[in-house]
Amino acid sequence: MPYTAQEADTILAAYRRLFPHTADALAAYWDFPRARCWSCLTTDFHNVTSDQVETFHGALQTMDRRGAPADVGDRLRTRSLTCGVGYSLGISPWTDDLLLRTFIERTRRVLIILGHDWYPIVTPAPAYQALSPLERQSLFDEAPYAAAVPDIGRCVDCTVLFINLYPDFRPPGGDVMGALGDYGPWLLGIQAVCQSVARGFELAGIVSWGSHVWEAMKRRSVREWGLDPDWRSLGVMAAAARHRGQHPLMLLMGGQRVRWFPFAHPSFATNFRRADHWEAYQAACRLICRE
DSSP: OBOOHHHHHHHHHHHHHHOSOOOTHHHHHHTTTOOSTTOOSOOOTTTOOHHHHHHHHHHHHSSOOOSOHHHHHHHHHHHHHHHTOOSSSSSOHHHHHHHHHHOOTTOOEEEEEEEOOOOBSEETTTTEEOOOTTBOOOGGGSHHHHTTSOOGGGOTTEEEEEEESSOSOBOTTOOSSSOOSOOHHHHHHHHHHHHHHHHHSEEEEEEEESHHHHHHHHHHHHHHSOOOGGGTTOOHHHHHHHHTTTSOEEEEETTEEEEEEEEOOTTOHHHHTSHHHHHHHHHHHHHHHTO
16 A cells, blocks of 8 residues: 555655755765666655655556566666656665654654665566555565564654665666675765764664675774774674674764674574574664663
């Protein structure tokens, strides 16, 4: 069921509260000027209008979605550029849904869940194509991910902000998994996200998912964010075993001390749901939610 006009406005208002200013580093990270080829997942939520979103939604309903992934991907990109709207109301469809569920007037704290990337804008099989930002998409509809979202129902002052380190679509027809080259620009974007959120809210911490994010984050963390070099040699499973969800790593990002809990990716159940790892994950969630 699509978002109602009121729900879409509520989501946009949440983004604007979390990020009252999106110039410079944030605009570059999310590429609001659309300089990168597949940076049409995000939307400039400060400047988009309800009419633009509705027009985009309507244009997608009548678009021909048949053909090779490259051809459909080009059509999807062209629609986005023409309408000035991306394939989410802000950062990603899962982010939209989580903010609608968790961001309220009483929100004072923000938990960042840091994933790796979204999908290709079109995949051949199993078939995925980017949908209108008004089409409700939730990680709670994906079994591996639903169990990995902390139950914040008992800590109503905290919202969940889902972000992927890599903010764009993958190219049409491309691989759905795997590393994505130089993460340097995206790590600067994550730093800008943390700095922006921390200006208006308490940053409850970062829970990161997967080895690609861990490997990219720990390199910059050792060099620039104050992480003890002793962590450099550890894989993500060993790191999770060491902090056990109770002793977060501490990063110094732009003058802010940020708690960081690295974990395996929920889609790999053999790692994520392994007894010791799952116990550490639950401990981190309890700590963040102040149970």
